[in-house]
Amino acid sequence: MIAPHQLINITGKLPWANVLTALVLVLWGASQAQAQVSSASCGSLQNVAGRFGPFDYRADHFKPPPGETRAHSYLLKLVHDAHFTPEAEALLRGVSTEMGGDLSFTLRAFPNHHRALLAMMRLGEKQKSLQPKGAEFPIECWFERAIRFQSEDTIVRMMYAIFLHKNNRVDEARNQLETSLKMANDSAFTHYNAGLIYFDIKDYDRALAQAHIALRLGLRSTGLSEQLKALGKWREPDLPADAPATADAAVSAAVAASQASAPQ
Numbered sequence: 001m002i003a004p005h006q007l008i009n010i011t012g013k014l015p016w017a018n019v020l021t022a023l024v025l026v027l028w029g030a031s032q033a034q035a036q037v038s039s040a041s042c043g044s045l046q047n048v049a050g051r052f053g054p055f056d057y058r059a060d061h062f063k064p065p066p067g068e069t070r071a072h073s074y075l076l077k078l079v080h081d082a083h084f085t086p087e088a089e090a091l092l093r094g095v096s097t098e099m100g101g102d103l104s105f106t107l108r109a110f111p112n113h114h115r116a117l118l119a120m121m122r123l124g125e126k127q128k129s130l131q132p133k134g135a136e137f138p139i140e141c142w143f144e145r146a147i148r149f150q151s152e153d154t155i156v157r158m159m160y161a162i163f164l165h166k167n168n169r170v171d172e173a174r175n176q177l178e179t180s181l182k183m184a185n186d187s188a189f190t191h192y193n194a195g196l197i198y199f200d201i202k203d204y205d206r207a208l209a210q211a212h213i214a215l216r217l218g219l220r221s222t223g224l225s226e227q228l229k230a231l232g233k234w235r236e237p238d239l240p241a242d243a244p245a246t247a248d249a250a251v252s253a254a255v256a257a258s259q260a261s262a263p264q
Contacts, residue, residue, distance in 0.1 A: 044142035045111060045149055051110035052079065079109045089119050091126060099123055100134030107142050111149040112156050117142055123161065139163070154180040154190050158197060165201055173201060180208075184243055188219035195224045204233040214236040 021103040045054050055075055056062050062072040084101040087093050094102045099125060107117040123132040124139045131138040137145070143160040146153065164173035177194050184190035197211030211224045215237055227233035 023235065037138065037140045037144045039144065039148055042137055042144045042148075045145060047108055052105075053110050054149055055109060057110040057113040058150075058153070061150070076110070079106055084113075084116060084119075089115060091119065091123055094134070097132030100132040101136075102134075103132075104134070104136040107145070108136070111142075112146040112153045114155050114159070115155065117146065121159075152183050154183055154187075155263060158190075158193055161197055162200075165197070170201055173197070174203075186217055188214045188217035191217065192219050192221060192224060199224065200226055204228065208233060210234065 020161070047053055052075075055064075055072070057076075059072045064070075064072075068075075082105075083095050084106045085095050088095050088099060088102050091099060093099070096102060097104075100120075103116055103120045103123065106113055107120065110116065120132065120135065120139055120142055123135075124130060127133060136258065140163070143156065146156045147160065150156070157176045161173040161176040164170070164176065176235070177197055180190060181194055184194070191210045192214035195207045195214065198204075198207040198210060207224065208228060211228065211234075214221070214224075225234055
């Protein structure tokens with residue numbers, strides 16, 4: 001299973017920590033069956049009069065709606081102070097209502113709020129419920145809404161892939177990973193984190209390929225390679241001086257190397 005410290009910061013630009021080195025993702029203790037959700041069942045993204053948002057959680061992707069002049073940091077602070085305090089994030093107590101309600105407000109205001117999505121998953125685990133008490137929608141709906149709002153947010157998709165895998169929906173988890181990798185471009189972090197998830201679903205060839213890509217793109221983290229070595233699945237990549245500088249070239253090289261060394 002993926003340990004919480006293993007998935008590393010994908011963007012390097014998250015506004016909620018200055019020295020973040022790990023993206024913490026919840027691990028479900030038990031697999032749970034859950035029906036698929038849809039935009040019809042998960043509600044509109046347009047908030048009713050008097051509600052806040054929706055805004056992109058990522059500061060570097062923030063595009064204020066017409067008439068909104070307040071800064072992203074100010075808008076985020078308003079929500080955090082009123083609904084997503086450290087106590088709420090730690091699931092110690094709600095602020096204005098039950099914890100599920102405060103997390104719902106946060107995710108309505110910032111649908112792709114990574115930390116609030118994580119907190120909602122943890123709350124479901126704590127309560128052993130697919131829709132925590134006070135939450136406006138089931139947990140999976142919050143992923144559907146986040147992806148509908150910002151479909152290119154690879155952090156959300158990887159979190160969703162883990163959620164799907166833990167609920168025995170491996171094919172859907174793979175789909176989310178593949179979509180994330182199509183958007184990864186030259187992000188070594190995204191390829192590395194995808195490799196961790198592929199390892200967790202026991203697709204060791206794909207995990208190896210992603211680890212090689214991350215190495216070719218300059219990431220030297222050893223966690224994934226050590227896991228592969230422990231199972232005898234690691235092979236050193238060919239890293240010539242003129243190694244490919246782009247992800248597309250690295251993908252081709254890594255896959256070719258994997259196929260060439262595979263048992264016949």
